[in-house]
Amino acid sequence: MQNGQSSERFLGITVLGDFILSEGVESVLENVQRAGATAVACNPTVTAAAPEGTGSFQPPIDAGSSPRVFDRPLFGKRSLWVQGGPSYRPNANHYQNSPYGPRKPNELTEQHGAIIGEFIDAALARGLKVYFQIGAVQPSGLRDEDRPHIPTGGVSANRMADTGSLASEAIRDYNRAYVLDLLETYPGITGFRIDWPEYPCYTFDEVFHDFSPHVERWAGEHGFDFPQIRQQVADFYTHLRGNLNNSDLSDFAGHDRGKFSLVTLFNRFPRVADWLRMKAALSNDLLRHWREVVDESGDLKKELSANAFMPPYSLVTGLDFRGASEICDAVSPKFYTMHWSLMLKFWGDVMLENNLELDERILVRALVNLMDLADPGEGGETIADYGYPNPDEPHPIPNGPQLRKIKQVRLATAGNCALLIPLVHGYGPLEDFSRRFRLAAESDVDGLWINRYGYLSDDKLDAVAQIWRNSERPHQDSGK
DSSP states (O other): OTTOOOSSOEEEEEOOHHHHHHHOHHHHHHHHHHTTOSEEEEOSEEEEEOOTTSSEEESOOTTTTOOOOOSSOBTTBSSEEEEEEESSOOOGGGGTTSSOOOOOOOHHHHHHTHHHHHHHHHHHHTTOEEEEEEETTOOTTOOGGGSOOOTTSSOOSOOSSOOOOTTOHHHHHHHHHHHHHHHHHOTTOOEEEEEOSSOOOSSHHHHTOOOSHHHHHHHHHTTOOHHHHHHHHHHHHHHHTTOOOHHHHHHHHSTTTTHHHHHHHHHHSHHHHHHHHHHHHHHHHHHHHHHHHHHHHOSSOOEEEEEEOOTTHHHHHOOOHHHHHHHSSEEEEEEOHHHHHHHHHHHHHHHHHHOTTOOHHHHHHHHHHHHTOSOTTOSOSSGGGOSOOOTTSOOSOOHHHHHHHHHHHHHHHTTSSOEEOOEEEOOSOHHHHHHHHHHHHTSSOSEEEEEOGGGOOHHHHHHHHHHHHHSOOTTTTSOO
């Protein structure tokens, strides 16, 4: 990493402003260091409890699917409505070249905004690295004209993540202004962790982003045959939404996991491969823009890290781990295992509803194999076996697939200087969280992040500390 390489093994915890305000700066920092953390990530936002139905609900409801509650009380509750505001007064002059202005300060900014700066200063004084975790393409007040399109035209209503087009120049102009604004106010931060520098794939329609005019322009400038790609991907999209039969899926559901059928499918829809290649090139182009913006905006070198979906999801999101690891200081593939289970349900429901002759068990096994969610002979048989696990339910993803996904990212990033620091989610019961954290801690990685502090009970903090102390450091002699 750019700001000096410590011999101490890297462990970061994301802490949003709501818990800093709820528990206090020193209490939060005592807890994260008690767990063994060497870094924290926050966002330039302050959040406070709000009347029911006002603002947004926390924890996030994930398109109405999430039963999540916090492990730690937030303003005395485990779930609640909250309102937020920027933690600082933005400099509007920076945004003159973008149609997106800065977030507007409000009463929360005036009353509580200073606490984020206090948290950053206190964390740095304790020797912790401090990062801002922000959206890669999520300007304040995102306009429809900057949202991604599906291949059959227009913005889909079936989205879980409201992110923008990776090719939107308006969003890139906003990002440049936003980073400059943040570094003026918080010059001491270590760097930026950007989320979703790709196209999220939670719902079926999100998989098929992005065919907006922004991408059409970008594709033409970068040598891609956009009209041909859009037409064939639209045909593929339509095929999956009404023309599938059990014989189409039987090979994917079998022991071979569809290796032959996948090649056959690409032969039938060759432009789909061009589309995936185009998405990867576009994601890398966005990351290069972020690298340029971060490097130009501050006097001191700041780190840039990319959060990402794990393989094989990254093939359809566009995140190219090899390319990202050449641009960024670190890459953080997400161990969000509750979302992997949810995506099977989201995709499976659409395919069953639109292909009435499909056998649900064949479809589920095909999706389990394509997503690599189970070892051979394991995994659920129906869509009801997946979906969003309740707070007291273990996530239905065994160790084998998680370890394979780490290995795949490691192979993709081999030979590049970026650190591999996966992001483990804190949601779930203690025993299952400990299982997932332990397998990542003991694997071939350069460190870990945990998302996020609100799901880390005192028992989980103690488990993190013990597992982290007892896990070996695979790269201590590797020169990484």
